[in-house]
Amino acid sequence: MLRGSLGAAALVGLQACASATKLAQTSAAPPPPLPGKSISLVPLRVSLDQLIDLKCCLRPLRAAGPNLGTEMVRDTLVVHNYGHGGSGWSLSWGSADVALGKALTVFPKEIAVIGCGIIGLTTAVLAQQYGLKVTIYSRDPIQRSRSFRASGSFTPSSRIALAEPAGPAFGDLWEQMARFSWKAFRTCLGLPGKPVEFTESYGLSDTPPQRRVWTPDPAITDSYATKGTPLQHTEFAHLDERIRDIVPQSVALAPEEIPFNVPYATRTSQMHFNFSSYAHMLQSEFFGRGGQYVMRDFATPAQFADLKEKVVIHCTGYAARDLINDQTVIPVRGQTGWLVPQPEANYGVRYKNVSVLSKADGVVVQNNSSTPELGDMLGVGNSMELVNRADTEAALKIIAPVFAPAARQA
Amino acid sequence: MVRHARFVAILAAPLLLGASPSGTSTLKGVYTEDQAQAGAQLYATRCAMCHGRLLEGTFETPGLQNRFIVNWSKAPLSELYDYLGRAMPQFAPGSLKPDENAKIVAYLLKANAQPAGAKPLPADTAALKRILLEPVSAKAALKAK
Numbered sequence: 001m002l003r004g005s006l007g008a009a010a011l012v013g014l015q016a017c018a019s020a021t022k023l024a025q026t027s028a029a030p031p032p033p034l035p036g037k038s039i040s041l042v043p044l045r046v047s048l049d050q051l052i053d054l055k056c057c058l059r060p061l062r063a064a065g066p067n068l069g070t071e072m073v074r075d076t077l078v079v080h081n082y083g084h085g086g087s088g089w090s091l092s093w094g095s096a097d098v099a100l101g102k103a104l105t106v107f108p109k110e111i112a113v114i115g116c117g118i119i120g121l122t123t124a125v126l127a128q129q130y131g132l133k134v135t136i137y138s139r140d141p142i143q144r145s146r147s148f149r150a151s152g153s154f155t156p157s158s159r160i161a162l163a164e165p166a167g168p169a170f171g172d173l174w175e176q177m178a179r180f181s182w183k184a185f186r187t188c189l190g191l192p193g194k195p196v197e198f199t200e201s202y203g204l205s206d207t208p209p210q211r212r213v214w215t216p217d218p219a220i221t222d223s224y225a226t227k228g229t230p231l232q233h234t235e236f237a238h239l240d241e242r243i244r245d246i247v248p249q250s251v252a253l254a255p256e257e258i259p260f261n262v263p264y265a266t267r268t269s270q271m272h273f274n275f276s277s278y279a280h281m282l283q284s285e286f287f288g289r290g291g292q293y294v295m296r297d298f299a300t301p302a303q304f305a306d307l308k309e310k311v312v313i314h315c316t317g318y319a320a321r322d323l324i325n326d327q328t329v330i331p332v333r334g335q336t337g338w339l340v341p342q343p344e345a346n347y348g349v350r351y352k353n354v355s356v357l358s359k360a361d362g363v364v365v366q367n368n369s370s371t372p373e374l375g376d377m378l379g380v381g382n383s384m385e386l387v388n389r390a391d392t393e394a395a396l397k398i399i400a401p402v403f404a405p406a407a408r409q410a
Numbered sequence: 411m412v413r414h415a416r417f418v419a420i421l422a423a424p425l426l427l428g429a430s431p432s433g434t435s436t437l438k439g440v441y442t443e444d445q446a447q448a449g450a451q452l453y454a455t456r457c458a459m460c461h462g463r464l465l466e467g468t469f470e471t472p473g474l475q476n477r478f479i480v481n482w483s484k485a486p487l488s489e490l491y492d493y494l495g496r497a498m499p500q501f502a503p504g505s506l507k508p509d510e511n512a513k514i515v516a517y518l519l520k521a522n523a524q525p526a527g528a529k530p531l532p533a534d535t536a537a538l539k540r541i542l543l544e545p546v547s548a549k550a551a552l553k554a555k
């Protein structure tokens with residue numbers, strides 16, 4: 001067991017006072033530990049022999065935020081629902097609700113949904129809940145979509161838009177979608193197979209944690225406006241403050257509580273999605289309500305109008321860039337490594353920009369470290385969708401020391 | 411669910427669309443801009459806390475665009491007017507004065523792409539029975555977005 005050492009408590013008592021003052025600058029003050037209690041955790045096995053999968057994926061970033069616009073293709077109303085950046089899972093229900101709201105204004109009885117990633121499948125199920133007959137036309141089922149190559153946490157404003165081009169009104173729409181989705185996910189908590197789950201996530205560091213404050217780099221004079229692509233982190237929209245009232249925030253742990261081989265730690269409760277059971281849940285509902293799935297690959301948007309359904313919701317994610325020639329879709333490459341599931345070690349850890357999260361569908365490892373720190377710029381403009389094993393190996397090396405046995409004796 | 415039953419019945423008889431013998435339709439412009447503006451102010455103070463500043467609703471409370479207008483379309487406008495008079499705002503049903511109610515209905519029509527006109531919407535159930543809430547065409551709805 002990893003265990004915050006009670007014995008050490010007295011020893012570090014003085015330091016604890018000093019560091020607690022520093023910590024207060026970034027997080028809420030630590031609550032007094034329950035008498036005689038320290039956090040005990042089963043250590044995660046983060047060795048290379050546990051690695052069972054590597055996945056790479058492109059986040060479909062649009063500067064203006066997801067495309068939820070509408071257009072007529074001959075006699076067919078097309079409602080778009082794509083371009084959710086690093087937030088597609090998190091915003092899926094709210095975004096589906098917005099898109100369907102537009103579709104419903106023309107009184108359809110049946111609709112087509114194009115694409116079966118998390119956006120398409122969720123849109124299809126919500127449409128059924130609104131009383132519509134739904135057929136999904138897609139090249140691949142969700143298990144083979146890019147959505148299954150995400151990491152799967154509730155991160156609703158991750159690479160969702162750029163602040164300037166999206167404009168001030170986007171914040172309201174985003175908040176509506178984020179709140180709607182949050183409530184929808186809440187209805188999945190506690191279901192068999194745990195499609196949605198909360199776990200504790202620990203932010204670890206060797207130095208007192210400081211919230212990274214990004215300021216625009218004066219050396220960079222160009223921006224999305226001049227180059228058509230963002231050039232620095234501060235161009236991205238960061239909206240999480242708007243839903244602070246419902247999303248758990250981090251608290252600092254007292255030194256004697258910290259069950260890892262580091263001097264500083266914060267803890268937060270994080271909502272995540274277990275892909276296998278979540279997809280199973282949605283597919284069961286979709287087919288249970290009589291939904292039809294047709295394997296179909298579209299070459300042009302003109303083909304949307306060939307479908308018998310005259311209302312079409314278009315959810316092809318990154319593929320929309322080519323399919324409907326939306327060159328405003330910017331690829332943001334991301335890679336995940338997957339370790340053997342470790343249900344007995346049910347938590348997540350972040351350390352030096354490497355994150356490890358233990359989920360029912362595997363332990364997901366992400367390496368967001370870079371020098372200099374790139375923040376949201378990491379992977380922007382990179383459409384190389386092949387995995388790089390060395391990147392995940394490096395992540396495991398970086399994170400391994402926090403689970404080192406030394407921590408357990410100290 | 412009375413309203414739901416009505417919705418189904420209407421879907422079953424789509425050919426009645428537009429048939430409003432001796433009456434008129436919301437597409438002809440049945441409220442004034444001034445009325446809708448006054449309605450927007452009433453909405454902001456009496457309704458927005460539940461239905462959202464932008465009429466967006468929440469996971470639990472219905473929004474008052476899109477799906478809402480579908481629910482109430484193809485029926486006399488009196489149904490919506492009477493419902494608001496009876497049931498809204500939910501914490502104080504029956505508290506809307508008839509002219510306030512008409513202003514709010516005008517605002518909801520405007521927010522759902524229905525055109526304004528020269529004459530104000532009457533604050534009177536019998537008169538509103540002769541006005542059909544007709545959906546705007548897909549193209550007009552798109553333009554308004």
Ligand SMILES: Cc1cc2nc3c(=O)[nH]c(=O)nc-3n(C[C@H](O)[C@H](O)[C@H](O)COP(=O)(O)OP(=O)(O)OC[C@H]3O[C@@H](n4cnc5c(N)ncnc54)[C@H](O)[C@@H]3O)c2cc1C
Nearest residue numbers: 088089090115116117119139140147151152153298317334
């Ligand atoms: C590394 C990484 C980590 C991420 N982590 C998170 C996270 O923690 N939380 C979060 O919310 N989001 C996360 N994301 C973002 C998320 O993965 C995306 O926003 C989401 O997958 C987009 O879903 P989608 O349904 O729009 O697209 P996709 O999953 O790409 O689905 C598109 C669908 O359309 C079909 N299709 C495509 N082209 C055609 C065609 N021509 N004809 C017919 N069908 C077609 C495909 O087969 C597929 O079914 C992450 C992304 C990456 C890369």
